Amino acid sequence: MSVPLTLLGLLEREPSHGYDLKRDYDALFGRGRPLPFGQLYSTLGRLARDGKVVVGETEAGAGPDRKRYVITDQGATEFEAWLREPVEAEPHLQTVLFAKVTLALMLGRDAEAYLDAQRAAHLQRMRELTEVKRGGGLVDALLADHGLFHLEADLRWIDLTTARLDALRTEVRS
Amino acid sequence: MTAAVEALDVRFSFGSTPALRDATVAVEAGEILAVMGPSGSGKSTLLHCLAGILVPDGGEIRVAGRRTDDLPEAERSALRRDRFGFVFQFGQLVPELTAEENVALPLLLAGVRRREALVRARGWFERLDLGGLEQRRSGELSGGQAQRVALARGMVAEPEVLFADEPTGALDSLTGEHVMDMLVGTARERGTTVVLVTHEARVAAYADREVVVRDGRVVSLTPAAGRP
Ligand SMILES: Nc1ncnc2c1ncn2[C@@H]1O[C@H](COP(=O)(O)OP(=O)(O)OP(=O)(O)O)[C@@H](O)[C@H]1O
Ligand SMILES: [Mg+2]
Numbered sequence: 001m002s003v004p005l006t007l008l009g010l011l012e013r014e015p016s017h018g019y020d021l022k023r024d025y026d027a028l029f030g031r032g033r034p035l036p037f038g039q040l041y042s043t044l045g046r047l048a049r050d051g052k053v054v055v056g057e058t059e060a061g062a063g064p065d066r067k068r069y070v071i072t073d074q075g076a077t078e079f080e081a082w083l084r085e086p087v088e089a090e091p092h093l094q095t096v097l098f099a100k101v102t103l104a105l106m107l108g109r110d111a112e113a114y115l116d117a118q119r120a121a122h123l124q125r126m127r128e129l130t131e132v133k134r135g136g137g138l139v140d141a142l143l144a145d146h147g148l149f150h151l152e153a154d155l156r157w158i159d160l161t162t163a164r165l166d167a168l169r170t171e172v173r174s
Numbered sequence: 175m176t177a178a179v180e181a182l183d184v185r186f187s188f189g190s191t192p193a194l195r196d197a198t199v200a201v202e203a204g205e206i207l208a209v210m211g212p213s214g215s216g217k218s219t220l221l222h223c224l225a226g227i228l229v230p231d232g233g234e235i236r237v238a239g240r241r242t243d244d245l246p247e248a249e250r251s252a253l254r255r256d257r258f259g260f261v262f263q264f265g266q267l268v269p270e271l272t273a274e275e276n277v278a279l280p281l282l283l284a285g286v287r288r289r290e291a292l293v294r295a296r297g298w299f300e301r302l303d304l305g306g307l308e309q310r311r312s313g314e315l316s317g318g319q320a321q322r323v324a325l326a327r328g329m330v331a332e333p334e335v336l337f338a339d340e341p342t343g344a345l346d347s348l349t350g351e352h353v354m355d356m357l358v359g360t361a362r363e364r365g366t367t368v369v370l371v372t373h374e375a376r377v378a379a380y381a382d383r384e385v386v387v388r389d390g391r392v393v394s395l396t397p398a399a400g401r402p
């Protein structure tokens with residue numbers, strides 16, 4: 001998750017105070033990992049230095065957080081470009097899962113027990129995400145689904161690999 | 175605690191094809207259990223044995239602690255009618271009946287009057303996004319619609335145990351989730367025990383727990399099994 005670009009996106013919506021940015025960031029993207037104020041203000045500081053945001057006038061009756069941040073044309077252009085750019089379709093060909101199975105087979109360890117334990121851990125996480133989805137709004141569901149589909153893909157790989165273990169063992173150890 | 179349904183060392187063969195080899199599993203009352211495993215591993219056979227549709231060659235089936243595999247067929251059939259609900263993997267709706275009559279069928283068989291049975295059946299159509307299809311015959315429904323009608327039929331009589339074999343197999347992801355949401359919500363509300371056969375992990379994730387059937391045996395997998 002790119003914090004600077006996400007903040008630019010929130011500012012593209014409307015000029016905002018640091019406090020509002022943090023609140024919206026935490027609600028939409030925080031997921032149990034709220035953005036520390038320190039990181040928020042250092043990021044906003046860098047964006048200002050690089051000309052992507054400007055800091056508005058300090059408002060009267062100011063508390064510590066009365067500055068309003070406004071996105072610049074340069075910031076908006078960068079945000080638009082980021083939004084349109086597809087992320088790399090990385091098939092994660094060298095995952096830890098793969099490495100563990102291969103090494104277990106190579107060393108004559110119990111690869112099936114490892115795959116079974118991994119499968120159970122994946123399904124446990126999928127149950128938790130399903131619960132989040134059932135209890136939450138559409139935004140929660142959207143995020144939980146993203147996790148669920150990825151875990152499901154891993155799980156299908158785990159099942160297929162379990163079914164092929166005997167053949168794999170022969171190949172890895174030859 | 176007594177299990178709602180359990181299989182103890184159950185063996186079953188179709189002629190010379192062994193389908194279950196000492197399969198053991200217990201489903202607690204109110205639990206939603208997902209049964210997963212490769213095609214042909216024995217999931218449907220296990221479900222049918224638990225539900226008393228097939229009689230095992232060996233081992234025991236117990237329902238609420240009481241042995242059922244040695245009961246006369248008439249008693250087993252009464253048990254299925256009065257306490258179980260079913261959603262089968264293949265061909266299940268009666269083609270001559272309308273969709274609402276299909277849903278009402280378990281109630282009619284249990285002696286509920288026709289008018290009341292149909293009223294109760296109709297309540298399920300909105301819940302499953304089937305509004306307006308009450309009068310269709312099964313040949314006039316899409317695969318996914320027929321599957322949801324079958325699900326309504328499985329739940330309409332408020333069974334103690336619902337046996338569902340791939341209940342979302344013909345549904346797209348969104349409809350499947352809606353159906354699972356409804357199934358799980360209803361089951362939790364009523365304390366229904368559910369045995370859910372599925373090969374989809376996202377469907378199994380709605381359950382409380384999963385077991386895997388491999389080669390006719392039931393394997394329970396838990397992340398905390400103390401494995402390396
Ligand atoms: N009516 C039958 N006659 C003969 N053999 C059968 C019959 N039904 C199932 N079998 C065999 O019994 C074994 C277990 O079948 P079962 O239908 O229980 O598998 P399953 O796990 O439900 O598979 P799927 O995921 O494909 O539905 C398989 O080898 C199958 O070929
Ligand atoms: Mg089957």
